[in-house]
Amino acid sequence: MKNFSSQTSDSRQYGWRAMALAAATLLGLLGTAPAMAGDQGQPQMNLRRTDLTAGMYRIDTQLAVTERQREIGLMFRKEMPQQEGMLFVFEVPGVQCFWMRNTILPLTAAFVADDGTIVNLADMQPMTDDSHCSAKPVRYVLEMNQGWFAKRGIKAGTKLGGAPFGRQ
Structure with a gap:
């Protein structure tokens, strides 16, 4: 100094x-x-969307593609419909780690390979800084309400479909 x-x-x-x-x-x-959602403790509700599939189930998915969108994620959301989720899209595969700071909803993160295969799942508790990481490098992470995957028998090895994965 x-x-x-x-x-x-x-x-x-x-x-x-x-x-x-x-x-x-x-x-x-x-x-x-312009002020972005999350700057004042507001959820981001108007991200671009796409449909994904997990077997016979359709997922209405918000896309978090920019660094800022990924940073905010599902923070400050008080509720989320059961068929809705958020897909975090990264430019290159890497070991992706997520936490739940300022996230009110209990969520499950599905770490997803480029071909749509779920690599691993992690249940995450609200309002914690506990780190939950992919078991190997991935470009995609799909967050859903906690229990959504388990109730449908969706686990590691399941393939998701939709535009990001080249399968409808």
Whole structure:
């Protein structure tokens, strides 16, 4: 840290003014950006959607494709219809880890390979920072209400269908 005590009061005052001006400019620039869901504790409800299938079951799926959309995920949602989920789409396969900070709903994450095969499932408790990771590198993670997969007998090895996986 730089010690400002050896400077004159005029140079200190100038330095603080310059920093204040820079901060104001930055805040002004940030303030012109549209507010996104999640910034104020609001759920994101208007993401692009696609239909996925798991055997005979249809899943109405919101797509979280940008970094910001993935960061917010299902945070702040108070309810979600049983046939609805969120598919997190990453640019390249990797070991994906999820937590439940600011997420009110109990969820199950299905870590999904490029061909639509569920690699592993993880039940996640609300409002925790516990980490839940894919067993191997994946590009997709599908979050559903906790129990949805189990009630339908869907487990690791099940193939999902839909546009992201090249199968309808």
